[in-house]
Every structure is written in C-alpha cells, then in structure tokens.
Amino acid sequence: MPVDVLIMKAVNAENTARAVEVRAQLDARRILGLNFMSSPGSGKTSLLEATFERLGGRLRFAVVEGDVYTALDAERIARHGVAAVQINTEGSCHMTAHMLLEALPRLNLDGVDVLVIENIGNLICPAGFSLGEHQKVALLSTAEGADKVDKYPRLFAESHVNVITKTDLAPHVDFDVAAVAARLRQLNPAAPVLAVSAKTGAGIDEWCDWLAAQRQAQLSGAGA
Amino acid sequence: MPVDVLIMKAVNAENTARAVEVRAQLDARRILGLNFMSSPGSGKTSLLEATFERLGGRLRFAVVEGDVYTALDAERIARHGVAAVQINTEGSCHMTAHMLLEALPRLNLDGVDVLVIENIGNLICPAGFSLGEHQKVALLSTAEGADKVDKYPRLFAESHVNVITKTDLAPHVDFDVAAVAARLRQLNPAAPVLAVSAKTGAGIDEWCDWLAAQRQAQLSGAGA
Numbered sequence: 001m002p003v004d005v006l007i008m009k010a011v012n013a014e015n016t017a018r019a020v021e022v023r024a025q026l027d028a029r030r031i032l033g034l035n036f037m038s039s040p041g042s043g044k045t046s047l048l049e050a051t052f053e054r055l056g057g058r059l060r061f062a063v064v065e066g067d068v069y070t071a072l073d074a075e076r077i078a079r080h081g082v083a084a085v086q087i088n089t090e091g092s093c094h095m096t097a098h099m100l101l102e103a104l105p106r107l108n109l110d111g112v113d114v115l116v117i118e119n120i121g122n123l124i125c126p127a128g129f130s131l132g133e134h135q136k137v138a139l140l141s142t143a144e145g146a147d148k149v150d151k152y153p154r155l156f157a158e159s160h161v162n163v164i165t166k167t168d169l170a171p172h173v174d175f176d177v178a179a180v181a182a183r184l185r186q187l188n189p190a191a192p193v194l195a196v197s198a199k200t201g202a203g204i205d206e207w208c209d210w211l212a213a214q215r216q217a218q219l220s221g222a223g224a
Numbered sequence: 225m226p227v228d229v230l231i232m233k234a235v236n237a238e239n240t241a242r243a244v245e246v247r248a249q250l251d252a253r254r255i256l257g258l259n260f261m262s263s264p265g266s267g268k269t270s271l272l273e274a275t276f277e278r279l280g281g282r283l284r285f286a287v288v289e290g291d292v293y294t295a296l297d298a299e300r301i302a303r304h305g306v307a308a309v310q311i312n313t314e315g316s317c318h319m320t321a322h323m324l325l326e327a328l329p330r331l332n333l334d335g336v337d338v339l340v341i342e343n344i345g346n347l348i349c350p351a352g353f354s355l356g357e358h359q360k361v362a363l364l365s366t367a368e369g370a371d372k373v374d375k376y377p378r379l380f381a382e383s384h385v386n387v388i389t390k391t392d393l394a395p396h397v398d399f400d401v402a403a404v405a406a407r408l409r410q411l412n413p414a415a416p417v418l419a420v421s422a423k424t425g426a427g428i429d430e431w432c433d434w435l436a437a438q439r440q441a442q443l444s445g446a447g448a
Contacts, residue, residue, distance in 0.1 A: 039263050039264045039265065039345070039368075040263045040347050040368055040369075040372050040375065040376060041263065041365075041367065041368025041369045041372055067375060068348060068375060068376060069374075069375065069376075069377065070371075070374055070375050072371050072374065072375060091348070091352075091378070092348075093317055093346070093348040093349050120348070121263070121347065121372075121375070121376075122317070122346060122347075122348060123264050123345065123346075124292060124315070124316075124317040124344070124346060124349075125317050125348075125349070128315075141265075141367065143265065143365065143367030143368075143390070143393065143397075144263075144264055144265025144367075145265045147294075147296050148264050148265055148345075150293075150294055150296065151264065151291060151292060151293065151294050151296060151345070152264060152292060152345075153293065154315070166367070168396070169367065169393065169396055169397070172392070172393055172396055173367075173393070
C-alpha cells in the first residue's frame with residue numbers, strides 16, 4: 001500500500017475517534033448535529049438564513065462555520081441572532097472532528113436544539129470525514145448543472161437528505177429538477193430529496209418540516 | 225513542524241519536479257499549456273466548447289480532462305473533434321503533474337498548438353499543485369456569488385487570467401460583474417479579468433483574443 005494511502009487511513013482513524021467524542025457531547029446535551037456540505041456558492045448560508053427566519057421561534061440554533069480564510073459567513077449568521085463560531089482551516093479543503101472539539105467550548109450551547117456545521121465549500125474532501133453529526137445534508141444548486149450528481153457521487157450517496165437549491169434559476173440554466181431528483185433517489189434511495197429556493201421561498205416549508213421532524217425524532221428517541 | 229505538514233512539503237516537492245518534466249515536454253513541442261481551475265459547475269467545459277467553435281479552425285487543441293470518477297467531460301470535448309484523454313483521480317481533489325506525465329503519451333500531440341488541462345472542480349486543492357502549465361486560468365461563475373473571491377483567494381491571486389462566467393445569469397443572482405472584476409484586479413493586478421457567457425456568446429471573442437495572443441507570444445519568444 002502506498003505511503004500516502006497509509007497516512008490517509010491513519011488520519012481518518014484519528015478523525016473517527018474525535019468524531020465519536022463530538023457525538024457524545026451532542027448526545028449528552030440532546031443537541032441535533034447537522035453537517036451541511038456542498039460546492040462553493042451553492043447556497044448553504046442562504047438556506048440557513050431562511051431556516052432561522054422560519055424556525056427561529058421554535059428551535060434554538062448554533063452554528064460552526066467552516067471557511068478557508070474568512071469570517072464572512074459567520075458574520076451573516078450572527079446577524080440573525082444565532083450563536084456562531086468561525087473555524088478557519090487555513091487552506092485545508094474540509095473540516096475535521098478535531099476542529100469541532102475546539103469549536104464547541106467556544107459556543108454557548110445552553111438550550112440549543114440544533115447545531116449546524118457549515119462545512120468548507122467543496123464536493124470532494126468533506127465527504128470522507130465524519131464530524132460526529134447525526135445527519136449529513138448535501139446541497140446541489142441548479143446553476144452547477146445536473147451532471148454533478150454523477151461526477152461527485154460520494155457526497156450525495158452518503159447524505160441523509162439531498163437538497164436541490166436555487167430552483168428559481170432552473171429555467172435559466174436548463175436544469176430539470178424532477179430528473180435530477182429522480183437520479184438522486186436512484187443513487188441514494190434512503191435520502192429524501194427536497195427542492196428549495198431561498199430567494200423565492202419555494203420549498204422552504206418542506207425543508208423546515210424535514211428538519212423539525214428530525215429534531216422531534218431525536219427527542220422521542222427514534223432519531224439517529 | 226507537524227508530520228502532516230512535512231509530508232505535504234515532500235509531496236509538493238515531488239510534484240514540482242514532475243511539473244518541470246511536463247513543462248519540458250510542452251516546450252520541446254512548442255505547445256502552450258493552460259490549466260483551467262474553478263468550482264464544480266462554473267462552466268469550464270462550456271467555455272472550452274465555445275473556444276473550439278471559434279478558434280478550432282486556427283489552432284489545434286488537445287485536452288487532458290481531470291475528473292474524480294467519470295468521463296462525462298472528455299465525451300463532451302471529443303464531440304468537437306478535439307483529442308481528449310481522461311484522468312480519473314479516484315477521490316483525489318486535484319490533479320498532479322505525475323498524472324499529466326501519464327496522460328501526455330496517450331494523446332496524439334503532433335501539430336497541437338494548445339494543451340488544455342481541465343482540473344478537478346475545486347477552488348482549494350488545485351491551487352497548490354503546478355502541472356507544468358504556462359498559464360493558469362481561474363473561472364468564477366456569477367451563480368457562485370461575489371464573496372467567493374475573498375473566501376478562496378489563492379486560486380484567483382495566483383492565476384494568469386481570471387474569467388467571470390455565466391454573465392447571462394448576473395441579473396438573476398444579484399451579481400455585480402464590474403464590482404467583482406475590480407476586486408479581482410485588486411487581488412491580482414497582473415491578471416486581466418474577462419467576463420463571458422458561453423450561452424449568449426458575450427465576451428467569448430475577447431477571451432479567444434486573449435488565448436490567441438498567449439499562443440502568439442509563445443511562438444514569438446515573448447511568452448512565459
């Protein structure tokens with residue numbers, strides 16, 4: 001086995017051990033952990049902003065924002081009155097569970113229902129690293145093109161829900177939402193497919209229903 | 225220095241040595257090498273297709289297509305009568321110069337003027353790895369959002385030309401092309417900024433003029 005593969009296996013085993021620690025902290029506090037993953041610019045932060053507007057009165061959120069260098073997204077989140085901590089990966093293309101262990105003590109988690117991890121904008125690297133989350137949320141924007149499901153299958157195959165975003169742009173980019181949803185279901189039959197536009201609000205209620213149902217399932221003991 | 229940083233430095237030194245070999249092969253054949261880098265779905269393949277339509281009669285192209293798993297893009301390229309070879313990185317988030325050394329013998333390079341390397345769709349990893357190219361071409365689609373310049377600065381700061389794509393979508397996504405072009409120029413004053421729409425054809429002539437000028441400069445000995 002080549003040296004770099006051996007090293008990656010060791011890095012991954014170390015990450016998995018840290019992810020178990022993150023999960024234990026979340027479970028001890030009965031917090032639902034969601035790991036949001038997608039390309040750059042597919043609308044993770046916009047979907048979160050729309051979510052806080054709809055569910056902010058019912059559920060308390062906290063956010064760990066992953067970014068390569070800036071704090072732009074954490075600033076957007078904080079404007080909604082949601083606690084956010086920024087992790088800068090300084091060039092790395094994904095977050096690790098170790099970063100989460102460093103971030104959690106910097107957040108006030110009292111009374112928090114849902115911890116959102118907004119991962120680095122990247123369709124490849126984040127798929128390989130568990131962050132201790134209960135659910136993986138994969139996003140694909142219509143502007144990226146329908147072929148991305150087959151070009152970057154792992155992220156969509158391993159997620160717990162696949163969300164097609166920016167559906168308002170679909171007519172401008174020749175994106176067939178129904179056909180892509182069917183392909184996603186074929187790739188990952190266990191994951192529901194939702195279609196949303198943070199701009200028009202289309203589909204946001206269904207998305208929020210999915211999220212609230214996950215939280216309810218966790219509290220009733222039926223969740224992951 | 226942590227072990228993983230030491231390993232990355234060794235991997236990079238090895239890559240640089242291979243990149244020098246690629247460059248020597250290109251120079252020996254007087255082929256201009258271009259490395260296209262961007263997010264998934266920012267329009268690399270569409271820009272190439274538009275380029276072949278305009279310049280195919282004047283310049284002979286060959287393409288090395290990087291992809292994580294599929295051959296979808298190489299198939300699109302081949303439809304234009306352009307020689308293409310597919311490199312599947314099997315999960316890796318960038319191409320390496322070693323992959324280029326394996327790909328080049330599989331292409332008929334007789335009479336080729338321009339070798340295009342279409343890198344993996346990723347704004348982070350490809351920036352750190354030279355492939356022996358003469359010029360780095362960075363693309364940013366309007367649908368990704370203006371903040372991506374500051375969130376992923378390295379790719380745009382180290383490129384030889386920055387291309388804003390999908391300008392036809394700008395009015396639908398609140399993207400100020402002039403403002404982003406100004407920010408790109410500030411980040412990387414040496415690189416021209418072009419704005420194109422492969423869909424409407426806007427800006428494609430200027431892009432093709434830039435490409436043809438690079439080729440002309442190489443032949444006249446003034447190029448990189």
